[in-house]
Amino acid sequence: xxxxxxxxxxxxxxxxxxxxxxxxxxxxxxxxxxxxxxxxxxxxxxxxxxxxxxxxxxxxxxxxxxxxxxxxxxxxxxxxxxxxxxxxxxxxxxxxxxxxxxxxxxxxxxxxxxxxxxxxxxxxxxxxxxxxxxxxxxxxxxxxxxxxxxxxxxxxxxxxxxxxxxxxxxxxxxxxxxxxxxxxxxxxxxxxxxxxxxxxxxxxxxxxxxxxxxxxxxxxxxxxxxxxxxxxxxxxxxxxxxxxxxxxxxxxxxxxxxxxxxxxx
Amino acid sequence: xxxxxxxxxxxxxxxxxxxxxxxxxxxxxxxxxxxxxxxxxxxxxxxxxxxxxxxxxxxxxxxxxxxxxxxxxxxxxxxxxxxxxxxxxxxxxxxxxxxxxxxxxxxxxxxxxxxxxxxxxxxxxxxxxxxxxxxxxxxxxxxxxxxxxxxxxxxxxxxxxxxxxxxxxxxxxxxxxxxxxxxxxxxxxxxxxxxxxxxxxxxxxxxxxxxxxxxxxxxxxxxxxxxxxxxxxxxxxxxxxxxxxxxxxxxxxxxxxxx
Ligand SMILES: Nc1ncnc2c1ncn2[C@@H]1O[C@H](COP(=O)(O)OP(=O)(O)OP(=O)(O)O)[C@@H](O)[C@H]1O
Ligand SMILES: [Mg+2]
Numbered sequence: 332x333x334x335x336x337x338x339x340x341x342x343x344x345x346x347x348x349x350x351x352x353x354x355x356x357x358x359x360x361x362x363x364x365x366x367x368x369x370x371x372x373x374x375x376x377x378x379x380x381x382x383x384x385x386x387x388x389x390x391x392x393x394x395x396x397x398x399x400x401x402x403x404x405x406x407x408x409x410x411x412x413x414x415x416x417x418x419x420x421x422x423x424x425x426x427x428x429x430x431x432x433x434x435x436x437x438x439x440x441x442x443x444x445x446x447x448x449x450x451x452x453x454x455x456x457x458x459x460x461x462x463x464x465x466x467x468x469x470x471x472x473x474x475x476x477x478x479x480x481x482x483x484x485x486x487x488x489x490x491x492x493x494x495x496x497x498x499x500x501x502x503x504x505x506x507x508x509x510x511x512x513x514x515x516x517x518x519x520x521x522x523x524x525x526x527x528x529x530x531x532x533x534x535x536x537x538x539x540x541x542x543x544x545x546x547x548x549x550x551x552x553x554x555x556x557x558x559x560x561x562x563x564x565x566x567x568x569x570x571x572x573x574x575x576x577x578x579x580x581x582x583x584x585x586x587x588x589x590x591x592x593x594x595x596x
Numbered sequence: 597x598x599x600x601x602x603x604x605x606x607x608x609x610x611x612x613x614x615x616x617x618x619x620x621x622x623x624x625x626x627x628x629x630x631x632x633x634x635x636x637x638x639x640x641x642x643x644x645x646x647x648x649x650x651x652x653x654x655x656x657x658x659x660x661x662x663x664x665x666x667x668x669x670x671x672x673x674x675x676x677x678x679x680x681x682x683x684x685x686x687x688x689x690x691x692x693x694x695x696x697x698x699x700x701x702x703x704x705x706x707x708x709x710x711x712x713x714x715x716x717x718x719x720x721x722x723x724x725x726x727x728x729x730x731x732x733x734x735x736x737x738x739x740x741x742x743x744x745x746x747x748x749x750x751x752x753x754x755x756x757x758x759x760x761x762x763x764x765x766x767x768x769x770x771x772x773x774x775x776x777x778x779x780x781x782x783x784x785x786x787x788x789x790x791x792x793x794x795x796x797x798x799x800x801x802x803x804x805x806x807x808x809x810x811x812x813x814x815x816x817x818x819x820x821x822x823x824x825x826x827x828x829x830x831x832x833x834x835x836x837x838x839x840x841x842x843x844x845x846x847x848x849x850x851x852x853x854x855x
Contacts, residue, residue, distance in 0.1 A: 477773075481755045481773060481774050482755070484754045484755040484756075484772050484773075484774065485754060485755040485756040485774065487754055488662075488754035488755065488756060488757055489658070489756075491661070491662070491665065491754075492657070492658040492661040492662055493661070494661065494700060523788075524770075524772055524773070524790075526752055526770070
């Protein structure tokens with residue numbers, strides 16, 4: 332059974348591309364055939380996060396224009412051959428592609444892959460419409476901030492209207508200490524508004540930024556990190572495994588706060 | 597949450613009410629509506645007035661999807677639907693999209709009522725029966741005096757969505773921050789009310805807003821406005837907002853029904 336999942340958020344910069352890269356890599360490591368589709372035309376950077384920038388020759392645009400075959404545009408990951416990337420064009424604007432064309436591309440990819448993850452651009456305009464056109468599932472990414480949650484809520488409504496009804500929530504950049512000090516929305520606060528099932532919680536972690544700069548997804552790092560484990564857990568949950576949510580507080584907790592600890596991960 | 601703080605909350609809400617008058621809603625665009633007339637299920641699309649100001653196709657489709665999914669439990673399996681489009685131009689692709697949405701909710705597009713020749717041709721080509729009514733015969737607007745049937749929506753009304761209805765609106769679900777319900781009758785939220793609710797939007801001050809959990813951004817009844825309390829209470833009971841000579845008041849539902 333192959334699944335087409337759009338990773339989207341509404342608000343920009345909340346971690347869609349980071350999630351797409353890490354989940355794609357984690358799923359590939361679980362033995363799945365994974366295609367990542369960069370639908371952020373004009374502002375592509377999924378190739379950067381994967382460290383594949385220098386291997387991009389063709390993009391989706393050339394495939395659509397009939398200038399190359401789909402297979403030629405796919406960039407196979409150097410570390411995991413189970414993972415491929417379909418890059419977006421850097422120099423064209425977002426209106427270069429239509430939702431029908433995206434559907435066609437994804438249809439053509441479908442037979443060969445277990446997972447097709449589509450990295451959506453920010454916003455709810457044409458680029459977003461393109462990204463969701465072919466998807467039957469969505470991972471909605473938000474940070475625990477009012478403005479991000481508000482935009483995520485709008486996106487959930489739009490996805491419902493487009494009948495992308497299978498939706499899951501990823502809360503990124505959570506800072507447990509701030510939640511405990513009541514300075515940040517808690518997982519429950521976010522869930523209460525969005526009311527879609529929680530797929531995972533990723534802590535705010537500077538190693539995410541380091542891995543971004545290195546072009547090496549965190550799930551590949553030898554030294555384990557909570558954020559990396561959180562991504563792996565999400566991938567396993569996507570595979571249908573029941574994985575406990577990690578308690579992000581455990582390391583810095585005293586007894587009292589642990590009594591009312593929040594189960595996250 | 598004690599009764600005391602409710603009184604405080606409502607008192608402060610009341611004192612904050614008034615200054616701005618609510619803008620008239622009457623000239624705002626109508627929305628997609630399901631109506632039952634003479635035993636037939638009608639899907640009425642708003643008339644196209646000024647194309648620039650009117651409801652765009654994608655908004656229209658989104659409203660339709662939402663009404664369909666929010667009313668899911670009540671549609672009769674494979675019930676025939678009469679699509680009333682008045683003077684709106686629809687091409688074959690758009691008719692197809694409407695039929696597809698209806699089909700996903702187990703409803704069947706059967707007949708298209710239109711006053712436009714082009715739409716009639718498109719509908720006939722797509723294989724639907726067509727009735728080319730004159731615009732006046734379509735009885736587009738509900739009679740000015742009577743309210744429309746209540747609109748019952750089982751859904752979360754999410755940020756960016758505005759539900760307008762010329763009658764009472766019942767939401768079984770939450771009204772999220774950034775959303776709005778504008779009703780000519782009452783607004784009943786069987787859930788958390790965190791967005792904007794406007795009851796009696798055509799000016800009826802007798803209308804009420806009821807919610808299991810009142811945390812509104814703003815409440816409006818007829819021409820009155822009240823902001824929600826700055827610090828939301830931590831516990832909730834069902835409450836009712838209504839207009840008093842001093843502005844909008846909120847009381848616990850259990851107390852309200854005793855009046
Ligand atoms: N859990 C995290 N901890 C720390 N930094 C993070 C985390 N997740 C993402 N970031 C950082 O946030 C920035 C934005 O991330 P990313 O590019 O994935 O967001 P995006 O949603 O794809 O943005 P855009 O809307 O521009 O496409 C990056 O610099 C990334 O390293
Ligand atoms: Mg991105």
